[in-house]
Amino acid sequence: MLENHPQQEATTFTSKLYAALRKSPKRIVFADGEDIRVINVAARMVAMQISVPILIGNREKIYAMAQEASISMVFISVIEPAKSSDLKLFCDRIKKVSRFQNRVLNDPEELMSRPHNYAAMMVQYGHADGMIAGNASLPSSVFRATMTMMKPLPHVPKIFGAMILVAPHLPNFGHEGILFLADCGVIPEPTVEELAAIAVETGKLAYYFLDRKPRVAMLSHSTNGSAPTHSAKKMAAAKELARMKARDAGLELTIDGEVQADVAIDPSAAELKQPNTAPKNAADVLVFPNLDAGNISLKLLQHVGGAQNYGQLIMGLARPAAQVPRTVTEETLLGTAAIVGNEAIKFNQLFNQPH
Numbered sequence: 352m353l354e355n356h357p358q359q360e361a362t363t364f365t366s367k368l369y370a371a372l373r374k375s376p377k378r379i380v381f382a383d384g385e386d387i388r389v390i391n392v393a394a395r396m397v398a399m400q401i402s403v404p405i406l407i408g409n410r411e412k413i414y415a416m417a418q419e420a421s422i423s424m425v426f427i428s429v430i431e432p433a434k435s436s437d438l439k440l441f442c443d444r445i446k447k448v449s450r451f452q453n454r455v456l457n458d459p460e461e462l463m464s465r466p467h468n469y470a471a472m473m474v475q476y477g478h479a480d481g482m483i484a485g486n487a488s489l490p491s492s493v494f495r496a497t498m499t500m501m502k503p504l505p506h507v508p509k510i511f512g513a514m515i516l517v518a519p520h521l522p523n524f525g526h527e528g529i530l531f532l533a534d535c536g537v538i539p540e541p542t543v544e545e546l547a548a549i550a551v552e553t554g555k556l557a558y559y560f561l562d563r564k565p566r567v568a569m570l571s572h573s574t575n576g577s578a579p580t581h582s583a584k585k586m587a588a589a590k591e592l593a594r595m596k597a598r599d600a601g602l603e604l605t606i607d608g609e610v611q612a613d614v615a616i617d618p619s620a621a622e623l624k625q626p627n628t629a630p631k632n633a634a635d636v637l638v639f640p641n642l643d644a645g646n647i648s649l650k651l652l653q654h655v656g657g658a659q660n661y662g663q664l665i666m667g668l669a670r671p672a673a674q675v676p677r678t679v680t681e682e683t684l685l686g687t688a689a690i691v692g693n694e695a696i697k698f699n700q701l702f703n704q705p706h
Contacts, residue, residue, distance in 0.1 A: 364517045364529060368689035372401035377692040382470035382484035382493070384408035384429065389486060390417050392684045397426045402692055405430060405479055407466040432469035433460075441472045445500075467496035474670045475501045481671040481691035486679050490536065493674040494665070502669035507548045512536035512663035512674065513556060514649055515690060521656055523616045523633050526566070530652075531557045531636040535645035536663050536674070546589035550638045551596050552666050554604040557635050559697050560690075567593070568615035568634035569608025570644070574624055576609075582640050583609050589638075607634070661686045664694075671695050 379396070381389045384406030390413060393404035405428045406413055417424050432438060442459040449456050456462060463469055467488065473479040484493045498510060511534035519528030533553040538545060550567050557565035569590045573583035586609035597604045613620040615634040622630060639645035652658040660683060665672045671694035673687050 363519070364515075365686050365689055368686070368693050369399060369401050371696055372689060372692045373399070375696050376400065376402050377480040377695045378403045378405060378478075379481050379483060379688045379692055380405040380407065380470045380473050380479040381486075381688075382407050382467045382482060382496075383487035384466070385412055385416070386487050387416055387420055388679065388681050388684060390422055390424075390427075391420070392681050392688065393427045394422045394424070395681075395685060396688065397423075402688065404428070405473070407432065407470050430469070432466060433464040435469070437473075437478065438463060438469075441469065441476075444472070444476065465496070467492055468500055471496045471500035471672070474672065480695035481673075481688075483673050483675060483684065483688055483691060485674040486677060486684065488677075490674055494537070497665055497668060497672050497674075501672065504667050504669055507552060507667035508542075508545050509538060509548075510665060510667035511538050511541075511545070511549050511552075513553050513666050514660055514662040515560070515664070516649075516652055516658040516660050518652070518656060518658035521658065523618075524656075524658070525616070525635050526632040527561070527635075529561070529635065530658075531565075532645060532649055532652075533636070533638055533666070534642065535639070535649040537642070539642045541641065543585055543589045543592060546586065546638060546640075547592035547596055548667075550589065550593035550606055550636070551600070551602065551604065553636050553638065554593075554597065554606065555602060556664070556666070558603065560693070561635060564603040564605060565635035566605045566607065566632060567636040567638060568610050569593070569606070569638050570612055570615060571609035571640060572611065573609055574611045574614050586638075586640055605631075607631075608638075612637075659683070659686070661690055664690065671698070 379402050385408035396402040396404050407430055410429045410431055413429050441463045445459055467484055470482050474482045513533040514535050516530045518524045524530060531553050533549045554565055554567045569586045571583045571586045572578055590606055590608035593606045614624050653660050663674055665674055671691045673691050675687055
């Protein structure tokens with residue numbers, strides 16, 4: 352069953368993204384291009400003048416699907432990796448990387464002809480600005496390609512996933528009806544160091560999309576030592592390390608923890624359970640202690656709370672990329688592509704590197 356969320360709920364959030372992209376359109380490559388949802392979203396992006404979409408897949412099949420659905424393919428590029436003029440260039444590059452890593456490639460052409468690998472290589476070497484994949488493939492395929500073909504950020508110990516949820520109809524849903532959740536899809540049991548990196552990197556993401564100092568909450572079943580378990584102590588330690596990393600980097604982030612979910616998102620609960628602390632707005636970023644907690648919370652917010660989701664954004668890479676679920680709707684695809692495009696616009700600010 353496809354995700355089903357009201358389209359109008361995300362208008363305020365996405366309208367700002369679309370406005371930025373109309374001023375600076377980006378090349379977004381869809382690795383799973385043989386999908387009518389992708390084709391329709393690509394056409395919408397062209398009509399909105401926010402992107403130059405690139406679809407990876409069989410050209411004849413994609414054009415036939417578009418024709419059957421009466422979708423214009425004007426200004427939409429379609430690339431078949433095995434027939435691409437850049438295939439040899441990408442093969443040469445992967446050979447050089449493999450030699451540097453002391454790996455032996457048996458068939459570079461076969462490797463680079465795989466859609467996810469080719470798309471990731473396009474982004475890594477500037478042939479595209481961002482990548483979307485997963486709508487017709489397993490998450491493992493997407494993560495394997497991005498981890499292999501894209502350069503990691505040296506200060507992030509392990510890649511992770513971040514989701515952006517919008518639900519202005521729900522009470523205490525962030526300070527402005529927007530929540531950033533991490534990690535909801537990659538690391539089963541993150542270490543203290545990994546949790547600290549997740550908090551700082553997702554906080555940076557929230558800072559640039561909210562245009563203000565965000566509040567990050569390290570979630571637990573405990574608030575400030577109320578339950579001195581190993582998990583609670585781990586989140587408290589991660590908070591301290593994250594604060595140090597943020598301070599050393601000169602980042603404007605408020606990082607609290609360990610705190611229970613109600614303390615993080617409900618100011619009245621926070622006032623009752625933390626009577627000696629100054630009043631705070633609801634948290635903008637929720638960092639979960641493990642993958643189970645993150646993924647379960649995400650699904651409940653989507654399918655029970657009706658939150659509109661975007662992502663997941665693959666964090667910890669040197670280029671923007673996102674892995675979407677196979678149940679993804681067109682609205683989620685469009686919004687996620689807009690987020691990836693905006694990441695590319697602000698790339699030098701987010702990662703201190705040129706576009």
